Amino acid sequence: MTNQTPPLLNLLFVLNPVSGDIDKATLEQTITDYCTERGRTANFHHTTGDDDLENLRAKLAARTYDAVFAAGGDGTVSLVAEALLGQTTPLGILPLGSGNGLSKDLGVPQDTQEALQLIWRNEERVIDTLQVGGQFSAHLADLGFNALVVERFDKGDTRGPGAYIRIATQEYLSYEPATYRIETDLETWQGQAFMVTIANANTFGSNVVINPNSDLDDGQFEICLIEPFPAAAAPGILYRLYNSEFDESNYTRRLCCRTASISVPDAQEVLVQIDGEPQTLPSPVKITINPQSLRVLVPLPAKAK
Ligand SMILES: Nc1ncnc2c1ncn2[C@@H]1O[C@H](COP(=O)(O)OP(=O)(O)OP(=O)(O)O)[C@@H](O)[C@H]1O
The missing domain is CATH 2.60.200.40 (Tumour Suppressor Smad4)
Known part of the structure; x- marks a missing residue:
């Protein structure tokens, strides 16, 4: 099932600094410039590898975002997906990991500039998720x-x-x-x-x-x-x-x-x-x-x- 979304103006990007062995030194600026040029606001949250789910949930409880983008690999995507589970806020993906499996299944472009187009040209799909051993x-x-x-x-x-x-x-x-x-x-x-x-x-x-x-x-x-x-x-x-x-x-x-x-x-x-x-x-x-x-x-x- 897919639906056209209203404009996504206030965005959170969850950045994993180590995923995929990819240098992300200029990524925040690239995302900020891309969003500003299109009238969107980019906010950032960096994962640390410790208590990431609790920290992200606290951030999402404190403020509402129109979409939350995972900028990392499948582990980062899974982290953001779990934090958004059952909510109306959609997950976006900037594939920046070693493999990026879910982004490929969803047809998200693997090139960062192309994937960024999702902030203004997108539709929403509602998918199943699993619980494996809890x-x-x-x-x-x-x-x-x-x-x-x-x-x-x-x-x-x-x-x-x-x-x-x-x-x-x-x-x-x-x-x-x-x-x-x-x-x-x-x-x-x-x-x-x-x-x-x-x-x-x-x-x-x-x-x-x-x-x-x-x-x-x-x-x-x-x-x-x-x-x-x-x-x-x-x-x-x-x-x-x-x-x-x-x-x-x-x-x-x-x-x-x-x-x-x-x-x-x-x-x-x-x-x-x-x-x-x-x-x-x-x-x-x-x-x-x-x-x-x-x-x-x-x-x-x-x-x-
Ligand atoms: N700042 C950080 N320092 C060290 N490890 C981190 C940090 N942030 C997240 N992590 C760890 O990164 C892992 C998730 O990485 P992720 O899956 O996104 O990328 P990847 O493993 O390179 O790519 P893929 O899953 O696509 O193969 C988790 O184990 C998480 O704990």
Whole structure:
């Protein structure tokens, strides 16, 4: 569902200074100039990495904004989305992270100057979000291989896509898939998996399409399984993942559902990656949907610009 918005005049930009290893020294001035030229007011809030959700909520409680833009990667987008959950204020995205998955799913331009056009040419879309083990997720969460790589990435000194690929290659060589038990409102599946993705959206920031042809606003989500595969099958699986052919592989399956519970038999806790952030959660991990819970700004369709 999309709606034309009234002019957004008073804007808050939530800036993550470290995301994506991108220098943002001149970003505030660029945004301020762009907004001033178009009769908008730009306000700024910087994340610190500590108590960011509480601090942002306090800022939003103290003053009303017409829209709040996340200027960072998926973690920053998720932070702002959670602060705006269930409210009428829309989320805008300036993609400035390592991967920027949700912005790609929403068709937001990856170039900052082009993305800034969202402040005056936009429409609003209302999307679903998820609760994964009690934690908010606007985009994608997973257990298994990717969660492990994200945890190692998070502990490392280097950000950006190059560091992610280097760690993934190292971890793949020694990775042992776990057994998962997945109970949804419709079915039960148990078996070994290389990774288990809980998908509200379609595409990882790396452009891997883990959940093709699914909607962000259909009241349901998908659990996308990649089962253990021989090394010789890896290039074929990767090819399918980059070409929206997830269901065409012999090693993949998708469960579509409204609620789910995922456990690793005999494990008390599991490592879960949620919107790019690694977390250790008690097993089983329960997943529920927050239907139509977040307003997001998306570009106007091409013919309406
Ligand atoms: N000032 C800061 N100093 C250090 N870490 C910060 C700061 N502000 C936010 N963070 C941390 O940044 C992380 C979120 O980064 P974000 O996801 O936006 O960018 P990214 O990881 O580079 O990109 P992507 O998620 O697209 O791969 C969170 O872990 C958050 O705690």
